[in-house]
Amino acid sequence: AQRVTQPEKLLSVFKGAPVELKCNYSYSGSPELFWYVQYSRQRLQLLLRHISRESIKGFTADLNKGETSFHLKKPFAQEEDSAMYYCALGALTGKLIFGQGTTLQVKP
Amino acid sequence: EAGVAQSPRYKIIEKRQSVAFWCNPISGHATLYWYQQILGQGPKLLIQFQNNGVVDDSQLPKDRFSAERLKGVDSTLKIQPAKLEDSAVYLCASSLPQYFGPGTRLTVL
Numbered sequence: 001a002q003r004v005t006q007p008e009k010l011l012s013v014f015k016g017a018p019v020e021l022k023c024n025y026s027y028s029g030s031p032e033l034f035w036y037v038q039y040s041r042q043r044l045q046l047l048l049r050h051i052s053r054e055s056i057k058g059f060t061a062d063l064n065k066g067e068t069s070f071h072l073k074k075p076f077a078q079e080e081d082s083a084m085y086y087c088a089l090g091a092l093t094g095k096l097i098f099g100q101g102t103t104l105q106v107k108p
Numbered sequence: 109e110a111g112v113a114q115s116p117r118y119k120i121i122e123k124r125q126s127v128a129f130w131c132n133p134i135s136g137h138a139t140l141y142w143y144q145q146i147l148g149q150g151p152k153l154l155i156q157f158q159n160n161g162v163v164d165d166s167q168l169p170k171d172r173f174s175a176e177r178l179k180g181v182d183s184t185l186k187i188q189p190a191k192l193e194d195s196a197v198y199l200c201a202s203s204l205p206q207y208f209g210p211g212t213r214l215t216v217l
Contacts, residue, residue: 004150034205043111044151044199044208086150093164094139094204098150 002027004089006099013077014107021072021102023061023087032090033070035061036098039083047072047085057081077106110134112209114200120215126188129212133181133202139163142175142185143199145211151199157183190216 003026013019025031035047048056050063050070061072070087084103088096113132121127133140138159143151154173156164159180168175172191177183187194195216200209 009148043210046206049205088150088205090205093156095141095153095156095164096151096204098152100148100150 002089002091002097004087004097004099006085006087006102008102009100010103010105012105012107015079016076019072019074019077019081019104019106021085021087021104023070023072023099025068025070025087025089027068027089029092031063031065033061033063034088034090034096035059035070035072036086036088037083038086044086077104079106079108082106112200112202112207114198114209114212116212117210118213118215120217121190122217123192124189126186127190127214128184128186129198129200129214131183131185131200131209133183133200134207137202137207138180139203140177140183141201141204142183143201145197145199146193147196154185154198187214190214192216 005024007022033050036044037047038044059074061070063070082105084101086101087099115130140157142154144154145151154168155175157177160177175185197211197213199211
């Protein structure tokens with residue numbers, strides 16, 4: 001079965017602290033994984049995808065096929081990073097299978 | 109470029125009433141998706157179109173939900189009759205992974 005699990009509903013950190021948002025997936029083929037972000041009152045937007053292997057807004061994510069994980073990391077959190085983060089798995093048809101999301105709260 | 113447009117942005121109806129949502133994808137995008145996002149959950153695919161043909165509607169509750177994409181451009185999603193559990197945000201997306209609309213927030217009383 002295709003499934004994405006984000007174990008934390010809420011992650012609260014202080015400004016400047018490291019952040020790691022966890023994502024585990026279940027997929028029988030070769031996965032395509034994404035992180036989406038939704039800031040308050042804004043639409044869902046793509047943050048990064050594993051095939052790009054790039055850093056966006058200081059965030060990175062590495063696909064670990066052995067652990068079936070795609071955790072999102074940032075070394076120093078900023079207050080403007082406060083948002084809802086969704087991990088998603090791309091199926092062959094193009095549809096996305098989303099996790100339940102993690103709210104990141106960065107305190108001053 | 110203009111983004112994915114959706115209307116209305118908010119809708120409140122009573123159970124057993126009907127409702128329709130509209131989506132205008134980005135010009136030239138052949139693939140269009142409708143997702144349902146219930147509060148506290150991630151979006152879940154309802155239906156996927158490629159041009160005006162259905163690719164995947166396995167999660168669409170066909171007894172009450174219907175969708176069409178005439179001429180392969182705009183799309184409408186209809187619920188008839190609505191139930192309390194249909195309260196959610198309905199998201200339209202075109203040619204993923206980048207482009208989502210702002211969503212329509214439906215409240216069924």
